[in-house]
Amino acid sequence: MYTTTARLPLPQAEAEAVVASLCAHLAHHDAAITPLGEGRTEIQHDDSRALVTIDAGMLTFHVEVPGLEQLQQVKAGIVIHLSEYAPPGALQALSWEGDGLDAMPMPEFRLLTVLESRDVTPHMRRLTFSGENLAPFASPDSLHVSLFIPPAGAGEVAWPQIEGGLLQLPRTGQRPVVRKYTIRAIDPVDGTLAIDFVLHAQAGPASAFAAGATPGQVIGMAGLNGGGLKAAGRYLFFCDETGLPALARMLETLPEDATGEAFVEVADAGESQPLLAPSGLPVHWLYRDGAAPGSTTLLQEAFAGLDWPAEAPRTYLWVATEYAAFRELRKAARQRMRPDKDEHLIVSFWRAGLDEDQLAAQAPAETGD
Ligand SMILES: Cc1cc2nc3c(=O)[nH]c(=O)nc-3n(C[C@H](O)[C@H](O)[C@H](O)COP(=O)(O)OP(=O)(O)OC[C@H]3O[C@@H](n4cnc5c(N)ncnc54)[C@H](O)[C@@H]3O)c2cc1C
Known part of the structure; x- marks a missing residue:
């Protein structure tokens, strides 16, 4: 097993609010949440287990997972969720101990190369991309992704990586902007996927990219996941x-x-x-x-x-x-x-x-x- 411990100094009430939001979110994604009392909560998901504690102004996650890739995924998940649920700026004080402290690529980060651009309707542009090892993105339970769009005319692009457990954009090179999109269609055997971009009037970086994309241009993609349907009548x-x-x-x-x-x-x-x-x-x-x-x-x-x-x-x-x-x-x-x-x-x-x-x-x- 690989283990890691993340510590974030937070006042009691704020730490409790973070844990409540996190547990509600993860329960929606089929994690088993067990309150253990005295500020301790166990979270179990697949083969990973986390013990979350709130004690004396410190929010602590102690995580055990079976593999290094899962470890990096869990660490990225902790960072992403804390950046959503903790007060702005609090994340700067996050510290890590345990395995996997070296800088490494973000888990499930892929480069995508534009193959084709076509209009589905006048204001919906479909870009088809090629990419390597797309199988982890093909699950119908993982519809959404984060796209990393390099600035127009960028030279060397600084793709994100995990450093000391934190998601970092390297200090040199041009930083991409991050936008959330949905995989409209995917064929991991062919190594292709399609994303439909709304071309909206006040074009932001993503819609502007889609409007002008040409074959050969490269963007980044990482998991954001979620969005799968539950069985219902x-x-x-x-x-x-x-x-x-x-x-x-x-x-x-x-x-x-x-x-x-x-x-x-x-x-x-x-x-x-x-x-x-x-x-x-x-x-x-x-x-x-x-x-x-x-x-x-x-x-x-x-x-x-x-x-x-x-x-x-x-x-x-x-x-x-x-x-x-x-x-x-x-x-x-x-x-x-x-x-x-x-x-x-x-x-x-x-x-x-x-x-x-x-x-x-x-x-x-x-x-x-
Ligand atoms: C989980 C998830 C999945 C998503 N999947 C898709 C998808 O598959 N396809 C898709 O097109 N969008 C999708 N979106 C929405 C998309 O992320 C936003 O529209 C995003 O703001 C587009 O980024 P941008 O860089 O073009 O514009 P931004 O830089 O984010 O915004 C620039 C300006 O445009 C405005 N704006 C943003 N979107 C629209 C819009 N649709 N119509 C009019 N004005 C707008 C903003 O209010 C802002 O004023 C998804 C969002 C989420 C959260």
């Missing part, structure tokens, strides 16, 4: 065009007898696209028709109009939208879902007026549920 999907690649992929993996409904908000009829969905799961396209993205209540109205009979089978609700719609749908879902039966994943995929770096600085409770 009925599926309800609500998303805008940023959630459309994930929706399209999930619909393709559902059994043919799956039932439910999907609602997709896009700019106009020219942005709808054929989706492969089970026959009992109609897809309803909602058009903004001139309204700005993130400014309508189309999805909220569709949710309010749902027929949700008390005796309906167990429902899985999946929502991925702009922040304002996410908040309204989360509120509406909390009122309508049956706690004993239904499950959900309700997340904000972007926020009007904020780029993703600003969004990442928001409290996690404000971007997902």
Whole structure:
């Protein structure tokens, strides 16, 4: 077994809030959480085990895993989650002991080379990439990734690595920006994957890259994961065009007898696209028709109009939208879902007026549920 211990000085109340958010998040990803009392919690996931303790102003993670790659994954996971849940700046005081302290590439980091660029619709650009060893990204439970986009005209690019347990961008070279995307399609045997980028009006680094991408350009990709569906008797999907690649992929993996409904908000009829969905799961396209993205209540109205009979089978609700719609749908879902039966994943995929770096600085409770 490999072991590591991470220590983060944090006041008691803040440490408790971090552990509560972390446990809620990991429970959603099928980790077994066991409160042991006196500020101690055991977290078990696959073959990895962590003992989390809060004591005298110190939050400590003691982790045991069977392999070095899992160790680096767990360390990267601790850093990523602490950077989400701990107060800004707190992470600077994070310290590590144990195995795997040398600098090494980020686990599951891949370079992707653009093979082809084509328009799915006028404002949805599909880039097909080639990459090595893509099999770990092919699981239907791991839909999402972080893309590392080098600045335009960059010379030597500084790809991220794990150093002393922390995710670092090397000090020399041009730093890429990080944006979250969904793998629309993947073929690990061919070594290719496709990502659909919304080309939005106020282009950020990712949409600008997609708009101008040419074969041979290289970006980075690392796991972010999540997004897989839970088995249910009925599926309800609500998303805008940023959630459309994930929706399209999930619909393709559902059994043919799956039932439910999907609602997709896009700019106009020219942005709808054929989706492969089970026959009992109609897809309803909602058009903004001139309204700005993130400014309508189309999805909220569709949710309010749902027929949700008390005796309906167990429902899985999946929502991925702009922040304002996410908040309204989360509120509406909390009122309508049956706690004993239904499950959900309700997340904000972007926020009007904020780029993703600003969004990442928001409290996690404000971007997902
Ligand atoms: C888990 C996850 C998966 C995602 N998958 C996808 C995907 O597969 N395809 C995809 O296109 N997006 C996806 N997104 C959304 C994407 O990460 C954001 O839209 C991101 O902001 C795009 O980065 P950017 O560099 O283009 O713009 P940023 O630099 O982040 O933002 C620049 C400006 O554009 C605005 N903006 C951002 N997105 C949009 C939009 N869609 N419409 C209008 N204005 C916008 C921002 O508010 C900001 O004002 C996903 C998000 C998450 C969290």
